[in-house]
Amino acid sequence: MAKSSKRIRRSPRQTQANPRRGAHGDGISRVISERLRTEEDLRQSREKYARMIHASPDAITLRTLPDRRYLEVNEGFCRMTGYRAEEVLGKTSAELHVWADPEERRGTVETILRQGEIHEEEFRFRTKAGEIRFGQLAAVRVVVGDQLCILSVTRDITARKQAEEELRRSEANFRSLVEDAPFGILQITLEGRILQANPALVRMLGYDSEAELCKLDMTRDVYQDPKQRQRLIAEHWQKDEFHNVEVPWKRKDGKFITAMLNGRRVTGHAPAYYEVFAEDITERRVLERQLLQSQKMEAIGRLAGGVAHDFNNLLGVVLGHTEILEEYASRDFRLHKSIEAIQNATRRASALTMQLLAFSRKQVVAPRILDLNAAAREIEKLLHRVIGEDIGLILRLHPHVSAIRMDPGQLDQVLMNLVVNARDAMPNGGKLILETGDVTLEEPYVGQHLGAATGSFVLLSISDTGCGMDQETLSHIFEPFFTTKEKGKGTGLGLSTVYGHR
Template sequence: MTDNSRDGIVIIDQEYRVYEANRRFVEMLGYSFDEISRLSVRDFDELFADQQVWEDVADLSSTGMTFETRFRRKDGATFPVEVSVSATKWAGQQLVFCVCRDISERKQSEEENKKLEQQLVQAQKLEAVGRLAGGVAHDFNNMLSVILGHTEIALNQIRPENPLYEDLQEILKAADRSAGLTRQLLAFARKQTVSPKVLDLNETVASMLKMLRRLIGEDIELLWSPGHDLWPVKIDPSQIDQMLANLAVNARDAIGGVGRVTIATANVTLTGESSRDGRAIPPGDYVILTVSDTGAGISEDALDHIFEPFYTTKEVGKGTGLGLSTVFGIVKQNNGFVEVQSAAESGTIFKIYLPKCSGGTVELDEGIESLRPPRGDETVLIVEDEPAILKLGATILGRQGYTVLTAGTPNQAIQVVAEQGDAINLLITDVVMPEMNGRDLVERLREVKPDLKCLYISGYTADAIAHHGVLDEGVRFLQKPFSVLELTTRVRQVLDEDQD
């Protein structure tokens, strides 16, 4: 027979026995010629009982047919094959001529292409939802700034025993919760403006442990296993707080009673491209933050959707579906990767890979030191195209002793500086405005007043002052919505620091 063929060729009789075979067919199955001659189709076709074609051998026309099945080797291993069969006669016998092609590589390629298509669809879906979420959060943050600011002002004007005081407190709480939701939306959309710092992940996690223990409750044990000589990473500390809080709440709800949550860190070096959670991780040095729990685990079906915003398996009212999508967005914004290992009733392990920071030293975090809004007597120019926020900013800073000038557009701001530039100590400007963006406005104004200090405010990141959400060096920024304390503290910090 055709021993030079790349395909296995076998002739089968009407009793399903091997009548003759070529060398390639023998090699495919791992038998000797003598052993092959004693086999029937049942011995090497794993799906023999399901293949109607073998039952219709006598009815095959000379044109034949093609089908896929799985062959079983002598050692028991199976592999996919494509079989083309046609009827033939030899020495008065009705036989079936079979050309058998090993399609293992084709099947593997098809499977890889299918995975890539699924990943592309998922990425496109997340990107589309992210753009929508970012836009909604931006507009919502403007409204929340007004609600939060005026509620705080009203609270400071009445006594606690006033019947309205408790109502105002409830408004403030609801606005704070809403602000938290917008922060999560922006984190998922990767439009959360951040100020990355070189930090020791062990120190950052350790500072969170007390809060996390309160978050998960007394019935759940929290174990902390810090890695030794941990490499530094560059990330906004508040994002570590966000990720740990969301993963801890997720673990608490999965446990639903008594259990254990373990947080660990470690260094890892990947020498070749690895696959984590269906995504490729390039070689390099990483710091791993691991959060594992002894909870109910995640089903295989749910694993494909856990990072989608608003996807939740919890009861109505028990979860927003934004926790894990927030984690996903933060990790991707910091060029990291997430690996999830879980099965129903087997607990869950989240591994977050953050790139090692090669340069820089660990920085100390600047917190808000006082709970009282700081005062000042400098002159501040606020530029904001949203009238309600412009009025709010002027009211807050005016009450703290500042002289406040306002402008509703960049062109108005240019006119104010031209007339009163010598008196202005600080410019507070929105980033996205008609006529020109905040960054361009600052450049124009510094042509007139080179030493002008600036604080940007915005509802979400903008390319004018940030790249992929990371603030440019030297940029001072305040995220909307902000409280009275946050605005006055940030203003005081910028005024007190040396001019860059």
């Protein structure tokens, strides 16, 4: 029984041995599990990056060095070039004729081999269809296994290059429009500093370059009256635009021109400025004044001619009756004197009407070929008596002046009227110069003198050292009966007769 009551006991050493063997097995399992998880993560990572590479819109390629054969290409490359992957793998770019500029690409490869990488290099490539497009390349030298390779990423920038080219053409066209414009264009600050100016404005103001013009202060150096610009600013600075503003400007050579300004204010920049279009209307205003003067003279001429013609007929009747009366009054001395006075007054009135007819160009003339120098020498003695001893007469006659066709009486009348007018302008003496010569009138002169024509002409010039006349007087000198002389000392028909003989 005792035997039956005995129990079996395990020693403590046996009990402890099993847990140690279980922990070692678990550790191996954990290492294996971690390795498997790492490999799975790596596989997933590779798959993720592979998907990213193939989904990229950029062309990504892997090529061998040094022969540069394609090992891998993504879908982006296929879309960009039009090739399928199987058409490309194992071949070189040269075999596929991908590069539009092969020589430049050789330099690119040499840079990668030397420096290890390249960034943002632009180039042209050819698609399978033969279209030339633009790309931007980034590449790096890598080692795959034991093989030296080039990993490259290319972005198609054709749309950007086309937009840049279109912008360049647009800017060039606009620049050409501004540079070739016949009128001046400038950008100017409110303070009067010129920011930019086109060649037409440089020429208009007589300067040598835009840089020289931009150094000017518009208010001080260009405006004839600096205060006028201040008045214009006060009037227009709050307006977005201004139109048809006429201003007198001063050129570099000191001459004044009339400019017509149109412009607009440009804000949102520092500093704010005006874009101004300036047109030189000096010649236009001169021609307008000449046209108005010509129209006025034409109207006066028609009136004077009609009156003079009718009045001359009346004078003829008066003169004819005085001759009849003279026969009956031969024995009456007092009556004879009265008839003589009537005849003298009638002849003077007739002479005035002849001058009016000359002004209106209704006078009967008999033109013939004349030597202007000979005509001037013939009248020289008479002119000396007319001008007196205090005025020196100087003849400057061109030795080979051309002949003219003119009525000799008209020529003498023109010379006499001009000389008398010059004499009256020199009450204290002076010099009177008579010149002849051949001249050729060209377009610039003709453009500023209404009625003139281009070509060869004979010049008769009379100048003096007298007091001259102001602009207002000058605008009236050819009008009949206009005179600045005292009452009773001038008819006002001298220069109008000269005008009529043009």
